[in-house]
């Protein structure tokens with residue numbers, strides 16, 4: 001999916017350096033965004049979750065002519081300290097951050113939210129999917145003396161109920177609120193914080209949700225455009241929000257879902 005489009009090339013990110021967090025494989029949303037930013041001249045440091053992912057991520061990173069790869073587990077303060085120290089040592093300052101990270105256990109992503117959400121599962125989903133963005137926003141802002149831009153990834157399950165999305169919907173609602181508060185705190189430093197709400201896309205994360213494939217089908221069939229959410233649209237929105245095209249945009253949750261989010265009732269059969 002990620003490779004059936006060619007990101008438009010240009011200079012919109014020329015001279016800008018930043019961090020992309022959350023590439024696991026070639027289908028990751030973070031990878032589509034990274035390809036687009038690189039095609040527009042950005043220099044990117046990639047963080048990845050741990051050694052087991054390095055083998056898969058390295059060839060991707062090298063394929064776009066980059067080589068900065070740093071392990072970072074968002075649940076581990078020492079790992080986060082080391083990652084941001086490494087970036088500071090290398091570049092001194094950055095211009096952008098992409099946070100494309102979430103996790104909830106398979107047991108939580110099925111059936112009843114009320115019945116299946118454990119205290120530990122809730123804590124883990126909120127820690128990895130929400131607190132990590134707050135933590136990254138703080139760390140990144142400390143190395144953005146000239147201002148900058150940050151984005152995170154969310155989904156309609158924050159705003160409306162979606163089968164099986166459960167605790168992740170609760171976490172995404174918190175992530176969207178965190179986006180607005182971070183935008184408020186960092187705005188005076190010239191740092192714009194926004195979120196992209198993408199439609200369902202075929203990635204590792206989607207595979208963890210019971211009925212995830214049907215979410216894609218419904219997203220397509222009910223959407224205004226009658227099509228799947230495309231990586232090029234998500235990556236294009238990221239380019240807009242992270243480049244100077246996005247001037248004056250802050251605290252926004254921008255939907256890239258073929259219009260699915262505005263549908264209240266799907267098309268009806270003729271009476």
Ligand SMILES: NC(=O)c1ccc[n+]([C@@H]2O[C@H](COP(=O)([O-])OP(=O)(O)OC[C@H]3O[C@@H](n4cnc5c(N)ncnc54)[C@H](O)[C@@H]3O)[C@@H](O)[C@H]2O)c1
Pocket residue numbers: 021022023024025027028029030048049053072073074075099100101102103128153154155197198199200201202203204205206
């Ligand atoms: N796929 C979709 O349909 C969809 C739709 C809307 C929003 N999103 C969001 O997009 C983002 C990226 O997901 P994706 O669909 O590209 O799937 P993905 O599985 O490719 O990416 C998720 C990433 O989170 C990382 N991660 C998980 N736990 C981590 C930890 N402890 N430390 C560091 N990294 C950790 C994984 O390594 C992986 O790179 C997530 O926030 C997801 O909720 C996905």
